[in-house]
Amino acid sequence: xxxxxxxxxxxxxxxxxxxxxxxxxxxxxxxxxxxxxxxxxxxxxxxxxxxxxxxxxxxxxxxxxxxxxxxxxxxxxxxxxxxxxxxxxxxxxxxxxxxxxxxxxxxxxxxxxxxxxxxxxxxxxxxxxxxxxxxxxxxxxxxxxxxxxxxxxxxxxxxxxxxxxxxxxxxxxxxxxxxxxxxxxxxxxxxxxxxxxxxxxxxxxxxxxxxxxxxxxxxxxxxxxxxxxxxxxxxxxxxxxxxxxxxxxxxxxxxxxxxxxxxxxxxxxxxxxxxxxxxxxxxxxxxxxxxxxxxxxxxxxxxxxxxxxxxxxxxxxxxxxxxxxxxxxxxxxxxxxxxxxxxxxxxxxxxxxxxxxxxxxxxxxxxxxxxxxxxxxxxxxxxxxxxxxxxxxxxxxxxxxxxxxxxxxxxxxxxxxxxxxxxxxxxxxxxxxxxxxxxxxxxxxxxxxxxxxxxxxxxxxxxxxxxxxxxxxxxxxxx
Amino acid sequence: xxxxxxxxxxxxxxxxxxxxxxxxxxxxxxxxxxxxxxxxxxxxxxxxxxxxxxxxxxxxxxxxxxxxxxxxxxxxxxxxxxxxxxxxxxxxxxxxxxxxxxxxxxxxxxxxxxxxxxxxxxxxxxxxxxxxxxxxxxxxxxxxxxxxxxxxxxxxxxxxxxxxxxxxxxxxxxxxxxxxxxxxxxxxxxxxxxxxxxxxxxxxxxxxxxxxxxxxxxxxxxxxxxxxxxxxxxxxxxxxxxxxxxxxxxxxxxxxxxxxxxxxxxxxxxxxxxxxxxxxxxxxxxxxxxxxxxxxxxxxxxxxxxxxxxxxxxxxxxxxxxxxxxxxxxxxxxxxxxxxxxxxxxxxxxxxxxxxxxxxxxxxxxxxxxxxxxxxxxxxxxxxxxxxxxxxxxxxxxxxxxxxxxxxxxxxxxxxxxxxxxxxxxxxxxxxxxxxxxxxxxxxxxxxxxxxxxxxxxxxxxxxxxxxxxxxxxxxxxx
Numbered sequence: 001x002x003x004x005x006x007x008x009x010x011x012x013x014x015x016x017x018x019x020x021x022x023x024x025x026x027x028x029x030x031x032x033x034x035x036x037x038x039x040x041x042x043x044x045x046x047x048x049x050x051x052x053x054x055x056x057x058x059x060x061x062x063x064x065x066x067x068x069x070x071x072x073x074x075x076x077x078x079x080x081x082x083x084x085x086x087x088x089x090x091x092x093x094x095x096x097x098x099x100x101x102x103x104x105x106x107x108x109x110x111x112x113x114x115x116x117x118x119x120x121x122x123x124x125x126x127x128x129x130x131x132x133x134x135x136x137x138x139x140x141x142x143x144x145x146x147x148x149x150x151x152x153x154x155x156x157x158x159x160x161x162x163x164x165x166x167x168x169x170x171x172x173x174x175x176x177x178x179x180x181x182x183x184x185x186x187x188x189x190x191x192x193x194x195x196x197x198x199x200x201x202x203x204x205x206x207x208x209x210x211x212x213x214x215x216x217x218x219x220x221x222x223x224x225x226x227x228x229x230x231x232x233x234x235x236x237x238x239x240x241x242x243x244x245x246x247x248x249x250x251x252x253x254x255x256x257x258x259x260x261x262x263x264x265x266x267x268x269x270x271x272x273x274x275x276x277x278x279x280x281x282x283x284x285x286x287x288x289x290x291x292x293x294x295x296x297x298x299x300x301x302x303x304x305x306x307x308x309x310x311x312x313x314x315x316x317x318x319x320x321x322x323x324x325x326x327x328x329x330x331x332x333x334x335x336x337x338x339x340x341x342x343x344x345x346x347x348x349x350x351x352x353x354x355x356x357x358x359x360x361x362x363x364x365x366x367x368x369x370x371x372x373x374x375x376x377x378x379x380x381x382x383x384x385x386x387x388x389x390x391x392x393x394x395x396x397x398x399x400x401x402x403x404x405x406x407x408x409x410x411x412x413x414x415x416x417x418x419x420x421x422x423x424x425x426x427x428x429x430x431x432x433x434x435x436x437x438x439x440x441x442x443x444x445x446x447x448x449x450x451x452x453x454x455x456x457x458x459x460x461x462x463x464x465x466x467x468x469x470x471x472x473x474x475x476x477x478x479x
Numbered sequence: 480x481x482x483x484x485x486x487x488x489x490x491x492x493x494x495x496x497x498x499x500x501x502x503x504x505x506x507x508x509x510x511x512x513x514x515x516x517x518x519x520x521x522x523x524x525x526x527x528x529x530x531x532x533x534x535x536x537x538x539x540x541x542x543x544x545x546x547x548x549x550x551x552x553x554x555x556x557x558x559x560x561x562x563x564x565x566x567x568x569x570x571x572x573x574x575x576x577x578x579x580x581x582x583x584x585x586x587x588x589x590x591x592x593x594x595x596x597x598x599x600x601x602x603x604x605x606x607x608x609x610x611x612x613x614x615x616x617x618x619x620x621x622x623x624x625x626x627x628x629x630x631x632x633x634x635x636x637x638x639x640x641x642x643x644x645x646x647x648x649x650x651x652x653x654x655x656x657x658x659x660x661x662x663x664x665x666x667x668x669x670x671x672x673x674x675x676x677x678x679x680x681x682x683x684x685x686x687x688x689x690x691x692x693x694x695x696x697x698x699x700x701x702x703x704x705x706x707x708x709x710x711x712x713x714x715x716x717x718x719x720x721x722x723x724x725x726x727x728x729x730x731x732x733x734x735x736x737x738x739x740x741x742x743x744x745x746x747x748x749x750x751x752x753x754x755x756x757x758x759x760x761x762x763x764x765x766x767x768x769x770x771x772x773x774x775x776x777x778x779x780x781x782x783x784x785x786x787x788x789x790x791x792x793x794x795x796x797x798x799x800x801x802x803x804x805x806x807x808x809x810x811x812x813x814x815x816x817x818x819x820x821x822x823x824x825x826x827x828x829x830x831x832x833x834x835x836x837x838x839x840x841x842x843x844x845x846x847x848x849x850x851x852x853x854x855x856x857x858x859x860x861x862x863x864x865x866x867x868x869x870x871x872x873x874x875x876x877x878x879x880x881x882x883x884x885x886x887x888x889x890x891x892x893x894x895x896x897x898x899x900x901x902x903x904x905x906x907x908x909x910x911x912x913x914x915x916x917x918x919x920x921x922x923x924x925x926x927x928x929x930x931x932x933x934x935x936x937x938x939x940x941x942x943x944x945x946x947x948x949x950x951x952x953x954x955x956x957x958x
Contacts, residue, residue, distance in 0.1 A: 002722060062542070065541040066537050100774060146492065146651075242481070321621070
């Protein structure tokens, strides 16, 4: 046996499950290689589905990559003056341009811009020394979980359904996922009683619950947490001494006006002491979502609140092992938190482009939810925020039996059939967690708006035929 | 106690030591904030010390960031035609440009270019499916070590002195570092007897040695391994069933003609079966070193040889958790392995720029080694390759006592004094490991060539005064 033989690998590596790029994705990739047209709705990857990048930030980063252009007499023919000025600004924050490692926490000047953004957003000052830039938010989440988890008796409260980054990272670091169920019938709301019960059950099994994850707006569930809900859960963290990990990467993706995004940090500070001094909070954000969708650039940050300095030093030390997050991604993050302002040459274009993306996403959220709800045996909450629909599929007993015969989990069976019939690549609900005996799938709301009616029609055609094929009046999964 | 209190953190996180950005770096950063001019030679970060990026790759990546320029009638005024063509080529390899996540292993088209490069280099075909792109080589090393290490009884053979990425990552994943000493008196050569002894000693302690790291050319030691040496150590890995991790990130940084870089993979295949089928090998490369020095872009790859497909699947799965390496870094990697060719418009400029960097590095390697050897109580092997000098400092007994009194490891004491006196920020040898009772420091050879004589003069002035101050005829560290 040699060190990289499967049998001898780190068991935690083997335990990891990551459905977003799991069986469905692999099958979709195969079909694509065979020449079939695939609509990848498995990952929130807007540019892959045709969303165009915002022009101004791309101009700035292009100029930062090509600093020799700044002295070129023709540069003004292809770049606006404010992009040139911003490129000079960001280059002045580096020590050696985009090709030099930054500090392992990211460029101090960009961290300052992030702190200013947070202060404007929440109305409370933020300290750049407590902001670390990362290669996308996922890397930050992994770093924090790795710091917290010591062994399999350390539990992390994770909403179910959840984004599988959390289950995967907790497996990798050898901890225990402690699920708390979101209420599908209350539009995926968070019921504090479910939290209490989850902690009680975990303790009964000998697990020390050490942290709690919220995803707000929700992935895959799309809900926006209310101020009252956030307050309740912060009180819960205070009482139970839990670190709150607030995954707020979809904070710009809001598709209704009743429940705007409010950060966990703002609510915490609104509550004042002892709460505001007593809850350890780490908040995450990214350039991959919002109306930016710059996934491939890998830019993100986390901000720490009430984390002891000695711990911050440890997190800094571990970040240093891989030297620095990629610097272009840091510039994108700077631009995201400090976009063009009214009066700037590029402001109007920037505002028009961003508004168009957000408004189209809002329309697509409606088209998709309505589409799902028009299908036989499919019910779907409205996507209040984020980028996903998570319809429940009420599978007939016969379909469940057919899945078992095929050796598949029922929702995997359904999603594979959907993929083969329509080319739509989704992720089965079992990859996110769901209550026993109910089934879902996740799609992004990202296909181009003009393609959306055809996609939903194709989905409906497949689904309704599937339901007819397996209908047996023997009951459904949910009932 | 809450989850991120220092006392309750993951012990492996606390155990990590990372000297390259440790006490010396933190003190240097403080001094810089206070207005002192610091020469950062602690990290191999060429652009931070004035090395200019190569023009062609920056033009290509700038155009990929600003694809709207490709339709601009004025683009030809600021970009050459071959850069425009290459930008179109790389954009065609993405699905959605630089803003879309790629496959978690990296863009298939770039992995194909890497495979072609490896085949040209070694004379043996390479399979793109066994090449994974990463955010710099460090991330790849961490991923592989994480897959191998199960617990503290799993040992990894690491050269000492070593690059602290290895010790840090092994601590983080909870394994055991098994040191094998390089021979300073044989120009840091690898003596196979030291390897055998290291394994025997580890076994005696109950450790299963599972993998072996080589850094070729050496960091911090600068040696280039000979074909005969590589053959010996591959035979050793075969017999002992060790995975060989070949850190070959400095393969373009060679400063003598006697010992060109040869990859471990080429030697392995030259040996034929059963060797060539029997040794599990993972080789690492990067855009951060060579004459590129594009550290901030975070581009790298690893190639797997003789790794079972089931293991490759596991590594793929874990890579998927953070979705994809940054895409601009992948394009840099493509450009590195597929640079302009004779006849291309940009060839001459590219060749001139790269040659100038390499020739200057070669001259600097000589200036630095000669400079160190001209100092009192300093002896230094010539930097055959990589980017570092690793002089031994023969500390007088009195200096060692003064260090103890100050509560410092003797080489840390020396390097701190050097920093305060001259602004030169180095890394003490103890951060890399060294034999008991001998002391070193590491500097990069990266300060600008024109600054080099002044830096070495400033070093000599400090060192010789230090030696005089502590001289007591009571003997030296090494003797």
